[in-house]
Structures are given as structure tokens and as C-alpha cells.
Amino acid sequence: MAHGSQGAIPATARRSEPLSGTVRIPGDKSISHRSFMFGGLAAGETRITGLLEGEDVIATGNAMRAMGASIRKEGDTWIIEGTGNGCLLEPKAPLDFGNAGTGCRLTMGLAGTYDFETTFIGDASLSARPMGRVLDPLKLMGVQVKSVEGGKLPVTLRGPRMAAPIHYTVPMASAQVKSAVLIAGLNAPGVTTVTEKIMTRDHTEKMLAGFGASLDIETDADGTRHISIEGQPKLKGCVIDVPGDPSSTAFPLVAALLVPGSDITILNVLMNPTRTGLITTLIEMGGRIDILDARSAGGEDVADLRVRHSELKGVVVPPERAASMIDEYPVLAVAAAFAEGETVMDGIEELRVKESDRLAAVAAGLRLNNVDCTEGEAILTVRGTPSGRGIGSARGDAVATHLDHRIAMSFLVMGLASEHPVTVDDARMIATSFPEFMDLMAGLGATIECGVEEPA
Numbered sequence: 001m002a003h004g005s006q007g008a009i010p011a012t013a014r015r016s017e018p019l020s021g022t023v024r025i026p027g028d029k030s031i032s033h034r035s036f037m038f039g040g041l042a043a044g045e046t047r048i049t050g051l052l053e054g055e056d057v058i059a060t061g062n063a064m065r066a067m068g069a070s071i072r073k074e075g076d077t078w079i080i081e082g083t084g085n086g087c088l089l090e091p092k093a094p095l096d097f098g099n100a101g102t103g104c105r106l107t108m109g110l111a112g113t114y115d116f117e118t119t120f121i122g123d124a125s126l127s128a129r130p131m132g133r134v135l136d137p138l139k140l141m142g143v144q145v146k147s148v149e150g151g152k153l154p155v156t157l158r159g160p161r162m163a164a165p166i167h168y169t170v171p172m173a174s175a176q177v178k179s180a181v182l183i184a185g186l187n188a189p190g191v192t193t194v195t196e197k198i199m200t201r202d203h204t205e206k207m208l209a210g211f212g213a214s215l216d217i218e219t220d221a222d223g224t225r226h227i228s229i230e231g232q233p234k235l236k237g238c239v240i241d242v243p244g245d246p247s248s249t250a251f252p253l254v255a256a257l258l259v260p261g262s263d264i265t266i267l268n269v270l271m272n273p274t275r276t277g278l279i280t281t282l283i284e285m286g287g288r289i290d291i292l293d294a295r296s297a298g299g300e301d302v303a304d305l306r307v308r309h310s311e312l313k314g315v316v317v318p319p320e321r322a323a324s325m326i327d328e329y330p331v332l333a334v335a336a337a338f339a340e341g342e343t344v345m346d347g348i349e350e351l352r353v354k355e356s357d358r359l360a361a362v363a364a365g366l367r368l369n370n371v372d373c374t375e376g377e378a379i380l381t382v383r384g385t386p387s388g389r390g391i392g393s394a395r396g397d398a399v400a401t402h403l404d405h406r407i408a409m410s411f412l413v414m415g416l417a418s419e420h421p422v423t424v425d426d427a428r429m430i431a432t433s434f435p436e437f438m439d440l441m442a443g444l445g446a447t448i449e450c451g452v453e454e455p456a
């Protein structure tokens with residue numbers, strides 16, 4: 001699972017014929033992580049269909065196995081026998097989360113309060129990301145933390161005899177921090193409350209309620225949410241059908257908007273309002289996206305999307321929308337490169353602490369491919385060229401992806417509509433969140449080749 005710079009597999013995307021066809025997007029990554037975690041914790045059987053089988057989620061499954069859950073697959077269904085809440089076992093070896101921030105941070109919340117030692121490790125990207133945001137509230141609950149300077153991996157946690165419930169205000173917009181504290185609250189007597197000033201994805205709240213936890217959510221007039229969870233609940237296994245990932249959907253969706261003549265349909269996309277900021281933004285830009293058969297499935301909003309090639313116009317994306325499209329900014333920046341005028345993305349400081357510094361990586365990739373942009377501390381402005389003329393690299397210069405799957409996929413989408421090809425230095429990380437990406441895009445008619453570029 002560990003990917004270093006050795007063995008990198010570059011990939012090149014070229015201007016493509018119109019994209020067409022109907023595709024089903026693999027399961028949502030956020031819900032898949034939580035399905036393994038809560039299924040592994042709850043008593044009895046959890047059955048999951050539609051699970052994302054990406055490397056990130058498999059790492060979470062392995063961690064749950066290491067703490068006593070039994071996980072197997074029969075046909076298309078993952079079947080989990082959980083330990084029962086409060087009954088996780090001490091893992092015998094460090095838990096390796098590879099590239100996955102979500103798996104690592106949520107499991108810190110899950111295992112950290114137990115009166116045993118858990119060590120967390122990951123790849124070079126994850127080892128450079130800040131863990132202090134989760135370690136700080138865990139310390140307040142009585143958890144002992146060992147880590148290198150600045151709260152980076154490897155981290156070792158040891159919980160107290162009995163964790164203390166807390167009231168914690170999350171300092172940044174982060175579903176991972178919110179979730180880690182709520183999950184830690186499962187193993188503390190009394191009520192744990194998390195306050196978030198900006199609503200982030202609410203899968204933890206919804207899913208824990210589905211597993212039998214008792215939650216109370218109050219929302220202030222300004223949108224601030226106070227989420228309280230009753231400690232030490234009995235959690236019971238349940239049945240989950242994971243809807244398609246809107247963050248993965250973003251790639252074929254933007255590709256179809258950009259490649260002239262395209263008309264595609266994407267089935268079964270999660271439309272939870274905490275995840276739809278990109279669709280809202282692209283429709284504002286003039287994107288022809290039809291939301292078809294909007295329905296409710298397993299407590300979530302789901303729809304099919306018909307997407308046609310569109311003439312896009314630049315917009316100002318409001319900062320308060322950032323949380324609902326946080327992983328989609330790299331591919332939005334690519335859409336903006338083909339839009340008329342300027343697109344301004346503000347309030348995106350959190351992009352600096354993802355799998356890479358995405359603000360810097362996107363700006364560098366845009367410049368390398370002749371797209372005019374300005375990078376500020378928490379803002380990116382992109383000036384587009386609707387025809388795609390001049391965009392790309394005739395010399396085959398490769399975008400540096402820094403072990404970041406979304407940077408790789410975003411720039412491959414760019415190459416499908418640009419005058420010159422676009423090359424990324426490493427496509428391997430795509431398997432962390434969207435292993436089917438290459439096949440799915442090829443099925444729509446996209447021209448993407450993997451492997452070393454032959455010199456011209």
C-alpha cells in the first residue's frame with residue numbers, strides 16, 4: 001500500500017472525441033469508511049453493498065479487523081461481525097492507514113479512548129499532515145499522546161481508565177475532527193458535544209443514529225450546530241447500501257462539460273446537501289447538468305445526473321460553500337481553465353493540509369499547462385480560455401501530483417479538452433479513492449494512456 005516516488009506510473013490525457021454513455025460511480029468514500037468502522041464496532045451483523053473498495057477504505061477495514069471485527073465478502077456484500085461498543089481489542093501491530101486522512105483521524109477518535117496502546121502510521125503524504133487537530137480534543141478527554149514534533153505520524157495513543165466527555169468547538173471546518181470527537185464520545189460516560197460553526201458533511205451523525213446511538217442536534221440562527229451524543233450506547237449492526245461518491249463523480253462530470261459534443265449520464269450519485277457544492281457552482285457557471293429521478297435511498301438523497309458539453313462562465317465561489325465541495329476544488333479549477341473570464345475560489349485554506357498542499361499543487365499544474373492563475377494564502381483565481389487553445393504541454397512536461405489522487409485525476413480531465421496533452425507524474429494514487437477511474441473514463445471515450453511517455 002505504501003507508495004513512494006519510486007515506481008511512479010505517469011499518465012497522459014489527450015483531446016478526446018465527445019464523451020458518451022451511462023456510468024455508475026463507485027461508493028462514497030466517506031460513507032464506506034464509516035460503514036466499516038461502525039459495523040466493526042456495533043454488536044451483531046452489518047451488511048454493506050456498494051462499498052468503495054479503494055485502498056483508503058480497505059485500510060480502515062484492516063484496522064477494524066486488527067481490533068477484533070470480523071469482515072468478509074460474499075458476492076457483492078461485505079458482512080461484518082462487530083465487537084460491540086466498548087469492546088474493541090488492542091491491536092497487536094501499528095495500524096497503517098496508507099494515504100487516508102479520514103480513516104486515520106476517525107480511528108484515532110475510535111480507539112484513542114481505550115485503555116490500551118494504538119499506534120498509527122501512514123505513507124509520506126499522510127505522515128506530513130496535521131494530526132494535532134484530532135489529538136488536542138482527545139487529550140482533553142484524558143488520552144495520552146506520543147507523537148513527533150507538531151503532532152505528525154507516527155502517533156501512539158493510550159486512553160485513560162474512563163474517558164471524560166467534553167464540549168468541543170471545532171476550530172476549522174472539518175468533518176474529520178467533528179467525527180473523531182463524536183466517535184470518541186461513544187466510549188465516554190455522559191454527553192459529548194461538538195460545536196461546528198460551518199456545517200460539514202453529516203455522515204457520522206446520520207450513520208451513528210442508524211446504528212442506534214442517541215444524538216441531539218441544535219442549530220443556531222447563524223447556522224452553528226451543536227451535536228450532542230450520549231456516551232456508551234448499545235450499537236447494533238445494520239444494512240447499508242452505499243450511494244455513489246459525488247467527489248468521484250466530479251471527474252467524469254467536469255470532463256463531459258469540457259469535451260465538445262459530450263452527453264453522459266451518471267447513475268446513483270449521493271446528493272446529500274453537505275456534498276453538492278460543486279454541482280451548484282457548475283450550474284451557476286452555465287453547466288448543463290440535469291438532476292434526474294431525485295430520490296431518497298437508505299436515508300440519503302440520491303439522483304442520476306445527465307451532463308452535456310457546456311460553455312462555462314467564470315464565477316465567484318462563496319467561501320461559505322467551501323465545506324460542501326472541499327475535495328472538488330482541484331477539478332473545479334480545471335473547469336475554470338476552460339471558462340470565459342475569471343473564477344475566484346476563496347476561503348480554501350483547508351486545501352493546504354490535504355494529501356498535498358492542493359492550492360499550491362493546482363496553481364503549479366495550471367501554470368505548467370499555460371493556464372493563467374493567481375494563488376493567495378487561501379484563495380485561487382483562474383482566468384480561462386474557453387477554446388482550450390494553448391492549454392497543455394506540447395513537450396510532455398508532467399504535473400507533480402505529490403501522492404495526491406485528486407491532483408492526478410483533475411489534470412487528466414484537463415488533457416481531454418486542452419489543445420496539447422496533459423501528463424501527470426504518477427497515477428498510482430488514484431487507486432486510493434477511485435480504482436475504476438481509468439476504465440470508467442475509457443468507457444466514456446476518454447483518451448488516457450498510462451506508462452512512460454516515449455520521446456517524440
Ligand SMILES: O=C(O)C1=C[C@@H](OP(=O)(O)O)[C@@H](O)[C@H](O)C1
Nearest residue numbers: 030102173174175176177326327
Ligand atoms: O469526513 C470525511 O469523510 C472527510 C472530510 C473531509 O476532510 P476534512 O474534515 O479534513 O475537511 C474531506 O476532505 C475528506 O475527503 C473526507
Ligand SMILES: C=C(OP(=O)(O)O)C(=O)O
Nearest residue numbers: 099100101102103327354
Ligand atoms: C482529502 C481527502 O481524503 P483524506 O483526508 O481521507 O485523505 C480526499 O479524498 O480528497
